[in-house]
Amino acid sequence: MIHFRDKSYRCTSEIVLGLVSGKWKISILNYLAKGPVRFNELQRLLPEATQRMLTMQLRMLESDGLIIRKVYPVSPPKVEYSLSELGEQLTPMLLMLCEFGTTYIESFPDEVAYTSHKHA
C-alpha cells in the first residue's frame, strides 16, 4: 500500500494512470512533447475542447509537476506551456502505451475506423 497526496494505491502504476487520465491530457502532452505551446494554439489544435476543460487539464498537469506554465506580462496576455523534466520522462512511456494501443486494436480489425481530421 502506498499513500501519496491523501490517496491510497496498491501499485505505483495507479498513480501514473491518475496523472494522464483526463479528457485532453494525452493530447496536450503529445503536443508539448514537440515544444512549448501557447494556450491559444492549444485551442486551435483541440477545437473540440472547451476553454474551461483545457484550463482544468492544464492546471492538473501543472500541479502534478508534469508541465510548466509561463506567463509573459505583455499586452495582449501571453501564456506558454511546456514539459517539465518529469514530463519529458513520460515520453517513452506514452509511446509504449500508444504502441500497445495500436497492437491492441489491430487484434480487432473489423471494429476500427480512421478519420484524417475531425472538426466536429
Place this chain on the structure above:
Amino acid sequence: MIHFRDKSYRCTSEIVLGLVSGKWKISILNYLAKGPVRFNELQRLLPEATQRMLTMQLRMLESDGLIIRKVYPVSPPKVEYSLSELGEQLTPMLLMLCEFGTTYIESFPDEVAYTSHKHA
C-alpha cells in the same frame, strides 16, 4: 482520429487507458500475471473490493479480451480467471507504468508513505 467500438480517440494510448482504468483492474491484472485465480481468492486478495465491483471489473477486462473466464460445472461452483494472450502482452507495459510511478513519487519524497498491509 481513431474510431473504435463507437468511441473516438486522438491517440491509441487513450484506448489503453480505458482498458486498465478502473478501481481494481490493475490489481487484478497483477495477480493474474502470476497465474490463474479463482473469484473467491481475488476477494481474499482484495478485501476492500465489494463483490459487485470485483465482478464488474472482471467483466470489463473479459469483454475487452484481456482476461479469460473459465467456469467449471461443479458443485460448489468454481470460476477461474486467467490472462489471455493479449492480457499477457500488457505485462511489460504495466511494469513500465509501475516504474515511472515509482520514479515519480520519489521526486516528492515528503509526500509519500508506505503501509505493509491495509485491511481497512
Place this chain on the structure above:
DNA sequence: CGGCATCCCGCCGGATACTG
C-alpha cells in the same frame, strides 16, 4: 488573450440485500 464562475448531467463506484 487567457482565463474564472455558475449550473447541470451522466456515469463510476459504494452499500446492501437476495440467489442458483
Place this chain on the structure above:
DNA sequence: CAGTATCCGGCGGGATGCCG
C-alpha cells in the same frame, strides 16, 4: 461459491456567460 438487483452519492466533464 460466485454471482445479480436496486438504490444512491460524488465527481468528471459539458454549456454558457463574465472579466483583467
